[in-house]
Amino acid sequence: MKHIHSYYSPNDLYNKIIEGLHNMGKDPEKITLDDLLPVDEFHIRSKTATYELIRLARFTPDMHILDVGCGVGGSTRRLAYEIGCQVTGVDLSDEYIDAAERLTKLFNMQTRAKFHAASALDMPFEDNSFDGAWSIQMNMNIEDKLGLMKEIFRVLKPGGRAVLYELCAHKNTPVYYPTPWAQDNTMSFLVVPEEFRKIITDAGFEIDAWTDKTDLAKIAFSEMTEPVGDPDLPELGTHLLVGEDILTKAYNLKRNLFEERVSLIETAAVKPRA
Ligand SMILES: C[S@@+](CC[C@H](N)C(=O)[O-])C[C@H]1O[C@@H](n2cnc3c(N)ncnc32)[C@H](O)[C@@H]1O
Numbered sequence: 713m714k715h716i717h718s719y720y721s722p723n724d725l726y727n728k729i730i731e732g733l734h735n736m737g738k739d740p741e742k743i744t745l746d747d748l749l750p751v752d753e754f755h756i757r758s759k760t761a762t763y764e765l766i767r768l769a770r771f772t773p774d775m776h777i778l779d780v781g782c783g784v785g786g787s788t789r790r791l792a793y794e795i796g797c798q799v800t801g802v803d804l805s806d807e808y809i810d811a812a813e814r815l816t817k818l819f820n821m822q823t824r825a826k827f828h829a830a831s832a833l834d835m836p837f838e839d840n841s842f843d844g845a846w847s848i849q850m851n852m853n854i855e856d857k858l859g860l861m862k863e864i865f866r867v868l869k870p871g872g873r874a875v876l877y878e879l880c881a882h883k884n885t886p887v888y889y890p891t892p893w894a895q896d897n898t899m900s901f902l903v904v905p906e907e908f909r910k911i912i913t914d915a916g917f918e919i920d921a922w923t924d925k926t927d928l929a930k931i932a933f934s935e936m937t938e939p940v941g942d943p944d945l946p947e948l949g950t951h952l953l954v955g956e957d958i959l960t961k962a963y964n965l966k967r968n969l970f971e972e973r974v975s976l977i978e979t980a981a982v983k984p985r986a
Pocket of ligand 1: 720752784804848
């Protein structure tokens, strides 16, 4: 897991984001959630997907929700902001969690969105702590997927919903690397959707909704062309999170989608009441 941790560990991330905002002429004290979009919703279809998950989740203001693999907390803050619920984000990367906490303070949302640096396989929470959970494009880095789903099951209260928006394998192999989540195949552990579904139910969940979003992912990448020469990177972007080869990574993701090497699923699973 060490190499995955270092993959998601840029130096001084918060200050780089702040510098990017300044260079774009934005005052960090006056930004909106959308001003951070290029860097803080690090998943396919960005906030459009997050709003679809919010609708699917049916979380309510009285709830405490867990965001597993929250990155720098863009979706964590958006969920807390839109629903008015309490959200706790967990991520393996201390650097992302540091940025998540400091960015959240810019919005004065620190009482509603809190963060912990921890592995999703061993979360620092009691059994039955959360009313709901979501995890957005994180399972790819986890080999022990049954362990992951059992850990989410453990910390959820009975009746709680877990909403997942996850990349899976597809019918063709191999996957082209690097991708946005992995420099090479030693960091990536994809299973086909049917296997992922079985892992979720083996952990004890009942599947309430299951949608293949691969075609929507393809549309999102349809205009992307192969990068040539030195990358022309924006002030703010996911290159700050995972390196300056991000355009190659994104292009490989496009190829993997169009050549049916990766797929994208969205699901809601419920921890049954005893
Ligand atoms: C593609 S990013 C998605 C981040 C965030 N969910 C989002 O949509 O913006 C994947 C995230 O999973 C985190 N991650 C990978 N392995 C993890 C683990 N074992 N425990 C917790 N987080 C992990 C990474 O640090 C990274 O932030």
